[in-house]
Amino acid sequence: MSKKTSFIVRTLLAVMLVLAINGQAGASGEAAVKTAFLYNFFKFIEWPQAASQVAYNLCTTENDHLGDSLLVLENKTIYGKPMLVRREVGNDELKNCHIVFIGASENARAIIGVLKGLPIVTVSDQPGFIAYGGMIGLVQDGSRLTFEINLELANAENVHISAKLLKLAKNVNTAK
Template sequence: MVLILHGAPVRAGVDEGELVAAYLYNFSKFIQWPTRAELPLRLCVYGRTEAAPALEALAGKRVQGRRVTVRRRIRGEALEGCHIVYVADSERPFLAPLLHSLAGRPVLTVSEIPEFVAAGGMVRFVRIERRLRFEINAASARAAGLGISSQLLRLAVDVVKE
């Protein structure tokens, strides 16, 4: 399996939401959830984000033999059944309780919120030299029972191990 995620350029005319969706789709190929249920792989988009339409376009694709479904969630809605939660920047003031509610559950959390990884989130998108890159909190993922491929870890600009 080939991993193509090496810093996608962010330029005028490029829909950043589509880049985020491509990253999330590829991330899901390199994450091991504790069980390989036959259930769909559910991506939950939490909060208001311009990337939502691009993320919703992932619905119906297949990852690890599972069909991807996408659900929008607003603050206060349950995140039961989510395998991936993309946390919109609109939820920044409510980040701590949200991450606390997901702690220890096998849910990959992803966001662009600056303090996301330090707060216990698992993957944070960052812009470096006009490229979209990412940081990984491997300790948070491990505590949630998720395995992250070494291939993905090598591509991260920063990895929190403990």
């Protein structure tokens, strides 16, 4: 494992540990942890068009409930490219995103339908998200927040998820 990869894995594990220690951190703490997960997902995912992109786009739908926690991502870079945070993005503009966070109160199935066939990673904290076509679901595991991955869908959409991220997932759906 390279030093850079080792650092990234340790960073993601540290975020998970912070949540485990502060399981009762409240809504703002939970939003900060979700934001940290979203940022770190970028480091473990490869998109087919990434080489030609000048920036990585993190988008949220309406009612993302992440509050000001996304402000920490301003001026962040991923592999030398800036990360742009775009909030409350409409369905027509979602096709320009790399990761789309779908808030718990949104119609995830409709948004997933808009993005079907595109190499866009959908993430949500809605229960059962990967079962109905989402790519990464943020799930509570006791007092900890963890995630599950729909690898079958990621592969179908030509999105490569690192084995290191798959190892950290609570559940990986590979069934056909």
